[in-house]
Amino acid sequence: MNRKEDEWLWGWDPTPGIVSVWAEPEGRAIVWRRLPETDALVREDLSFRPWLLLASLEDLGHLGARLRPEGDGPAPHRVTYQELEGPGALRYVIRADDGRTLSSAILQGAARRLGRPLQHLRDLPPEVVFVMPPEEQYLIASGRTYFRDLPFDALHRLQFDLETTGLDPEHDRIFLVALRAPDGSTEVLEVHGDEDDDEAEADLLGRLVARIQAWDPDVIENHNLHGFDLPFLARRAQHLGVPLALGRAGAPGLRQRPSARGASLGGRSDAPATNGAAPGQNGGARTDRQRRTRYTVPGRELIDTMDAVLRHDFSARDLPGHGLKAVARHFGLAGPDRELITGARIHHVFRTDPERVRRYACDDVKEAAGLARLLGGAAFALARMAPRRYERLADAGAATGVLDPLLVRAYLRAGAALPAHEPGDGTSHSGAALHLFATGVAKHVVKADVASLYPSLMREYRIGPRRDRLGVLLALVDRLVDQRLDAKARARAALPGSPERHTHEALSAAMKLVVNSAYGYLGAVGLTRFADVHAANEVTRHGREVLGLLCRELAARGVTLLEADTDGVYFSVPPAWEEADERRVVSEVAALLPPRVHLEFDGRYAAMLSHEPKNYALQPYDGPLLLRGVAFRSRRAEPFGEDFLRRALRCLLAGDIPGVREAYISTVLALRRRTIPTHEVASRVRLTKASSQYIATRTRRRELPYEAMLANGRTHWSIGERIRVYRATGGRAGLLPTPATEESEQEDGDALEGRQGSERTSRDPRDYDVEYYTRQLRETFAARLARALTPADFAAVFDDPGQPSLFTPCLSGARPILTVLQEPQEHRDEAESPVETTATPG
Structure with a gap:
């Protein structure tokens, strides 16, 4: 049983060292691997049979003898089908040697059935057809995943940062590029000659491409890479006629893929999906998110550290902003001599003091590298589990972006039919409980943390989605919780700062991210394949009961309750209490909770201002003031x-x-x-x-x-x-x-x-x-x-x-x-909303 569940979570092909996968619709896949023993890079050129899922074979009836059962074996120009077992709308796996042939055959049959022409598979309802990008088709079929046996630091990473004369790539230019090589050294490339000369800028871009090819990184990254650097670079290269040969294979140039956060490319909403995969058929329901695009290239993963920052702040909510300078200072990545120049002044300063701008740009790429290592480990670890490209997991929401591919792979591995997305029966999601007991300033404050309350309740009461007849979601949560404890133990045992410690900490963070998304997955009706609002509401009901018990037992021990939600409880203790008394009370109440629900002593503070639910200020006994909530931290505030x-x-x-x-x-x-x-x-x-x-x-x-x-x-x-x-x-x-x-x-x-x-x-x-x-x-x-x-x-x-x-x-x-409020105020905790936000784009 454990072996099957491990295959659901990790895949089944043990091939080590995969650092990038590129697949084409015609059934060709290229896999780049960095050998763990030697650090050498090897390339594998492979063929695979593209596949998709259909609800029926009706639209393929016109193929006649060219449509054969999978058991007959593949043959040139034939389309094969495999019927999956059990209930589920999507019950036929259709394969062919060429994905375009497959799509064309389905569209031809559907057009005849509907009596109108069809251009794309996305023109068909998601309950009729389901197709994934070619890389995900390959990874799911092969059971392979990225980065087996590789630590985070084994990847060859390159950071680059553009300095431009302005914001508009139609008129402004690139005059300098800072790079940080995989070995940590930095280099600055500048325009030679007249900055306003097309040939000079084209020469600069050519040198940038040559440097990337020479250093041959597995990963290219920067902060706001997809929001600014790549869109600006692509537009200037197009204007100047410079081929952007940034990939390891194929024709020069950047390709596009849909994404929740990226470039609007002039507001176009019809940008092609990566490698011919149909937008709207990427493994989830169609959404307006696909109006924005990101770039991608064969053989390298394009990582934007802004994604890791947004993901961190969505849960921690402790960042002063999301800009590189603010985040680098917050995490102590900025040195005391860090050069700072306002963005609008960079080009002007370069003309009078170019060395200052060079230092500024090099500091940018150094801090981007530091952020990648500090916050990027979770996405790296997710790529060891989920059958998606690393760069897609970096900007994916944990529910639709991670759990859905894991569930699809598990069902296909078991030969089981998949349900289609369903709109729900109109039942609303009840939402998590959030109680405000007092407002104003409290002294001697303690926080008791409820670790992963909702996933714990799912495990305790075996609450999973009704349509998940294989029990995959609960099995994944069980395995992730158990293996996370092992990863945490291994991290503690490793030397501080070592690659081993960093890898295990990243694995633990990734597992926590997926575990905590399981409840949101349940409640995201219409967005996730196995959504079940009734199961989500049952989890919520148990959560309210646990929270009520927790608050009653704490109050009975002489504390003053301040605020309680699914993350934990803040309360004030009598002035005479010592830390040992605070810990004793938390331990006593923890012993009364269901076995899989863990209450932990999480911190103590000299004072707290309770303003509104989820909006408060904390003053630790030692350390800086902590602010939480939009009342105290807003990017729009003056x-x-x-x-x-x-x-x-x-x-x-x-x-x-x-x-x-x-x-x-x-x-x-x-x-x-x-x-x-x-x-x-x-x-x-x-x-x-x-x-x-x-x-x-x-x-x-x-x-x-x-x-x-x-x-x-x-x-x-x-x-x-x-x-x-x-x-x-x-x-x-x-x-x-x-x-x-x-x-x-x-x-x-x-x-x-x-x-x-x-x-x-x-x-x-x-x-x-x-x-x-x-x-x-x-x-x-x-x-x-x-x-x-x-x-x-x-x-x-x-x-x-x-x-x-x-x-x-x-x-x-x-x-x-x-x-102290006579009647505690109850609110819905929006932080527990099942619908993913742009902070965790999907």
């Missing part, structure tokens, strides 16, 4: 307000109410004296309306971001473009220059202020509407502290320093308050 909020929160959680007042007064005075730079009051906004759409409705409603674009002569823009806007004096809309790539995020303000302060000041208009932002400070940012103060203290703390009251009370005796 930096000056967030800076005030952090200073005020540190004082508030220390019980220093006069300090909160001082933070407020200093910020108001800085606004009125205009010592705060304009970029600190600007909001980062994503445009969601096309220029024509906004202009058509402008007379009815005017919106600041679009007015800022128009006021600056921008009459055309793209949906998804990110800009920085602010309210200027006289009600005008102000627009700030945007960095050269979305990821740089104005280089995150504070890091640049020391080095670039004078540079910014000389160009800063400081024409923002002071009184508008003063109101914003009080009504938006200060309001988040209201639950921690009495109404009288709040009014006194945030009284206008320019118009003080004659009767302002003394704040020396003021203290933060905690309000």
Whole structure:
């Protein structure tokens, strides 16, 4: 039994060292392997029989004798079928020597049946036909997976970063490329001669291609690679007629594949899928996500570290932003001498101080490599399990992107028919429980963590999807939980910083990701093949019972409950308690829970501000302030307000109410004296309306971001473009220059202020509407502290320093308050929503 389940999870072909797979619809596959013993790269040219699944043979009846049972054996120009066992709409595996012949035969028969022409298999309903990209067809049929017996560090990785004269590849140019070689060395390639000369730029791109071919990496990566570098490079190469021979085989050039996050390529929604696979037939339901595309090449995996950052922040929610500079500083990857230049100034600085730009660009690729190693291990480990290309798993959601391929492979290995996606019976998903017990400031706070509550309940009560008659999902969860414990133990036993430790930690993280997605998979009706909202609601019901028991038992032991959800419980303990008392209470309550549900002591904090569900601030006994939730961490929030909020929160959680007042007064005075730079009051906004759409409705409603674009002569823009806007004096809309790539995020303000302060000041208009932002400070940012103060203290703390009251009370005796709610508020925990988000693109 264990062997079968291991095959479901890991595949069955033990071939080691696969670093890339490329397959074509005509049945040709190329596999590149890095031999674990010698590090040598070998190439295998193989043939395979492309396949797909059909609900019936009706559309192939016109083939006559050319359609034969699989048992008769393959023959040239014949199509074979294998009927799968058991119930399931998709019950025929159809194979042929050439996938295009196979598609053509089905479309011809379906067109006759429907009485209308058909161009693509995606024109047929998903309950009729199911086809995967050629690489996945090959991997599922062969039982192979990537990276067997290879540690993460065995891959040859190359990072490159473009520096451009502007954002528009139609008019702007590439003038410099920084590269980091697989051995860790860095190199800078620059334009020779006139920057405005086509031949000079074409020569630069040719040297870039030559360097990549010479170093021959398995992986090419950068931060925002698919959002900026590759689309810009592809457009410039096309304009200049430079063949981008970045792959290891085939004709030069980048190919396209659909993706949730990537380049819009001028807003086209019909970009071809990778290697001829039909968009909408990639193993999941059709969605609008396929309006965006990514690039791919044979023999190399194109990895964007932005995906790993988004995946990390979706669960941890601890990052100050998603840009390279912010994340590198957060994780300690940025050195003390890290060169920083605002994106809009890079080309200008290069003309006067090229060495500075060279250092800046090399720091970028070094940090991208550091991020890849720190956060990219999960995707690497997933590629050891799931039958997909490594680069696709890097930007895939765990449910549709990982579990679905695993389930498909398991069912085909067992010769069992597969269900099609179903819309559901109208039953809604009840959602996870989230309770708010108190608001305000609590002291001596403990967090008790419920480890993987919903998967644990699925295992404890054997709750799986009704249509999963083989029990594959539960079997996968069982195996992953058991093997994750083994991976964690092996990681602890390995030397800190060693490749072995890194590999086992990555494996553990990947397994946790898949395990925690199992509940979401159940509830994602219409998006996942075995979705079962009734099973998901049964898991939720048990979860509410466990959470209720947990809260009752904790309260009975003398603690004050603050917030509880499926991740765990925050509670405040009496001042006299020691850490041993806190751990004892958690252990006592843990012993009362179902056997597979584990409650663990997860941390202790000096104070906590409970603002709203999932929105709180924590002050550890030692360490920096921790902020959670959009009330305290929002990419759209004005930096000056967030800076005030952090200073005020540190004082508030220390019980220093006069300090909160001082933070407020200093910020108001800085606004009125205009010592705060304009970029600190600007909001980062994503445009969601096309220029024509906004202009058509402008007379009815005017919106600041679009007015800022128009006021600056921008009459055309793209949906998804990110800009920085602010309210200027006289009600005008102000627009700030945007960095050269979305990821740089104005280089995150504070890091640049020391080095670039004078540079910014000389160009800063400081024409923002002071009184508008003063109101914003009080009504938006200060309001988040209201639950921690009495109404009288709040009014006194945030009284206008320019118009003080004659009767302002003394704040020396003021203290933060905690309000225990008579009726705890219950909310749905949106973080447990079964539908995948763009943070974990699928």
